[in-house]
Amino acid sequence: MSLKLPNTISALHQSLSSNKLDYAEVVAQQQEQFNTLGAQLKTITHRLPATRERGFEKERPLSGVALAHKDIFDLQDRTPGLGRDFGKLSAGTSPAPAIEALSNAGAINLGALAMAEDACAATGQTASIPTPNNPLGKHLAVGGSSSGSAVAVASGMVYGALGTDTAGSVRIPAMTCGVMGLKTTHGLISTKGVAPLSPTLDSVGVLARSVQDLTSLFEVLANDRPTTATVDPLNLRTVFWLENISLDADIRQTIEPVLTRYGQAAIDLSEHEYRATALQQLIMVNETGQIHHDRITAGQACRQVVDLGIVGLATPMHWFGEALRLRSICTQAFIEHAFAQADVLVLPLQVASLPRTDEVYLGGEHFEPKKLLALHRYCGWLNYLGLPALAMPVGVDADGLPVSIQLVAKPFHEHHLLALGQKIQHDLLGEDGIEPVCKEQEQIA
Amino acid sequence: MNKTDQKDSQTVNGEREDKHAWHQLSQQLLLKNQLDLNERQQQRVTKSLTRLYAALTAAHVNLEQNLNDSARDLDVESHKQAFARCLATYR
Numbered sequence: 165m166s167l168k169l170p171n172t173i174s175a176l177h178q179s180l181s182s183n184k185l186d187y188a189e190v191v192a193q194q195q196e197q198f199n200t201l202g203a204q205l206k207t208i209t210h211r212l213p214a215t216r217e218r219g220f221e222k223e224r225p226l227s228g229v230a231l232a233h234k235d236i237f238d239l240q241d242r243t244p245g246l247g248r249d250f251g252k253l254s255a256g257t258s259p260a261p262a263i264e265a266l267s268n269a270g271a272i273n274l275g276a277l278a279m280a281e282d283a284c285a286a287t288g289q290t291a292s293i294p295t296p297n298n299p300l301g302k303h304l305a306v307g308g309s310s311s312g313s314a315v316a317v318a319s320g321m322v323y324g325a326l327g328t329d330t331a332g333s334v335r336i337p338a339m340t341c342g343v344m345g346l347k348t349t350h351g352l353i354s355t356k357g358v359a360p361l362s363p364t365l366d367s368v369g370v371l372a373r374s375v376q377d378l379t380s381l382f383e384v385l386a387n388d389r390p391t392t393a394t395v396d397p398l399n400l401r402t403v404f405w406l407e408n409i410s411l412d413a414d415i416r417q418t419i420e421p422v423l424t425r426y427g428q429a430a431i432d433l434s435e436h437e438y439r440a441t442a443l444q445q446l447i448m449v450n451e452t453g454q455i456h457h458d459r460i461t462a463g464q465a466c467r468q469v470v471d472l473g474i475v476g477l478a479t480p481m482h483w484f485g486e487a488l489r490l491r492s493i494c495t496q497a498f499i500e501h502a503f504a505q506a507d508v509l510v511l512p513l514q515v516a517s518l519p520r521t522d523e524v525y526l527g528g529e530h531f532e533p534k535k536l537l538a539l540h541r542y543c544g545w546l547n548y549l550g551l552p553a554l555a556m557p558v559g560v561d562a563d564g565l566p567v568s569i570q571l572v573a574k575p576f577h578e579h580h581l582l583a584l585g586q587k588i589q590h591d592l593l594g595e596d597g598i599e600p601v602c603k604e605q606e607q608i609a
Numbered sequence: 610m611n612k613t614d615q616k617d618s619q620t621v622n623g624e625r626e627d628k629h630a631w632h633q634l635s636q637q638l639l640l641k642n643q644l645d646l647n648e649r650q651q652q653r654v655t656k657s658l659t660r661l662y663a664a665l666t667a668a669h670v671n672l673e674q675n676l677n678d679s680a681r682d683l684d685v686e687s688h689k690q691a692f693a694r695c696l697a698t699y700r
Contacts, residue, residue, distance in 0.1 A: 349696065350696065351693055351696060364689065438664075438667070438668050439668035439669070439670070441664075442661070442664040442665045442667075442668045442670065443665070443668070443670065445661060445664070446661060446665065449661070453642075457642065460644070461642075461643050461644060474639070474644065474646070474650070474654055475654055475657045475658060475661065477638065477639055477642040477644060478634075478635035478636075478638045478639050478654050478658055479638070479658065479661070480634070480638065480672075480673075481683060482672075482673065482683065483665075483672050484683065484685075485683035485684070485685065485688070486670065486671075486672060487670075488683075488685060488688035488689065488692070489688050490670065491688070491692045491695075492688075492691050492692050492694075492695035495692070495695055495696070496695060499699070550692065550696050574699045575696040575697075575699040575700065576696070576699055576700045577699070
């Protein structure tokens with residue numbers, strides 16, 4: 165690889181605008197990185213040719229920016245593989261609107277990325293296609309379900325990637341690979357052309373190595389929302405939650421100073437979290453059962469889908485109705501309490517050090533269900549409440565592995581999250597965010 | 610049998626009855642959904658369902674333990690629209 169690419173999308177755009185970099189060379193370099201790293205990390209399920217004929221277009225904010233996405237989105241003439249297989253040619257299939265919006269902004273889609281089967285797991289372990297490796301170390305688990313998206317972003321295969329989040333499926337992989345992950349407000353970004361797991365809870369999300377890159381991508385996807393330029397992070401009111409939270413000592417040592425530094429006052433959200441978590445689980449099992457009913461009864465669904473879906477199919481439908489009825493009530497009550505004196509909540513995400521593959525992959529020699537549960541402990545409740553959340557690393561543990569927290573805002577207030585996230589990144593991680601990393605070769609050696 | 614033993618016995622019997630009721634309920638619903646599980650799988654489902662119900666009742670969500678699984682009166686769409694309106698008020 166000869167060309168050193170700028171770390172962020174805006175720096176790349178600037179270099180192309182000022183002719184410091186050549187568009188064709190930039191595209192070729194990104195394609196080479198994608199192919200080489202993708203093969204090492206086993207994360208590509210489908211390759212697309214990088215089109216260069218359009219050339220650099222200054223007015224398009226993502227012109228020349230290489231991306232790739234979770235294999236859950238419809239592409240032109242292709243239906244996704246969903247972690248089950250490598251997808252299918254399907255003449256007449258149109259790209260999902262989210263994919264199309266990025267393409268219209270000039271982004272180059274290099275392909276589709278591995279994911280947990282049917283988006284239904286907290287790890288990226290797969291049975292029918294290769295399981296991607298964690299660029300932080302082959303022995304470390306990759307979180308799911310948007311596993312390939314996190315691997316591709318962390319390793320520098322692409323600047324950014326789309327994922328989906330039903331119970332943490334953007335935030336968990338981002339956390340395990342030490343990158344940023346934005347779960348958007350439920351319903352803000354169209355889920356048309358996106359295979360559902362639990363439509364009531366599914367949200368499209370974005371992963372990147374810096375908050376600036378998340379912002380560049382988000383502002384294309386939701387171009388009617390206020391930009392971060394309208395927000396002064398110093399004027400945002402914040403609260404943090406640590407009371408009644410169970411954290412490993414090592415993680416507490418890392419995140420407590422961060423939570424208390426960026427949260428101006430303490431709040432206890434335990435009761436809301438407990439209730440919303442239970443209701444989220446009820447909806448997820450029910451909808452997984454409904455959506456995958458035929459595959460479950462035919463014996464074609466993966467173990468995770470069967471485990472969840474069967475419980476859903478054994479649950480009275482009126483429970484599901486009650487969970488839906490209570491959703492507006494719970495969300496309103498939560499917003500009135502949590503956001504009465506705050507614009508952004510600074511909350512725990514990670515409760516334990518990043519697990520090894522053999523601790524959380526099914527069939528692993530040292531499998532510990534508790535470690536698997538710890539991955540998504542503080543995720544699903546925010547899907548029930550429909551709120552946006554930004555996962556970001558804020559430090560390292562005793563082993564030098566990343567430790568992440570999450571920021572949460574009111575519905576449709578992603579610009580608040582991104583503005584505060586940018587300040588935290590600037591203070592703790594540096595201006596450009598996370599450097600690409602690929603320790604895969606070292607681990608093999 | 611002393612009072613404590615009587616109470617323990619009642620609790621154990623109550624738990625057994627609960628477990629039996631959950632077992633029957635889930636089995637009937639699964640059969641309606643064309644799923645005929647073996648005993649081990651059925652036990653696992655019963656355990657998960659019991660846990661879920663316990664979590665929901667602990668969170669003060671009132672749910673009836675019955676076979677009313679008709680989607681007719683659920684009005685799923687109106688609940689979903691109400692939630693979308695709820696979120697939109699913060700837009």
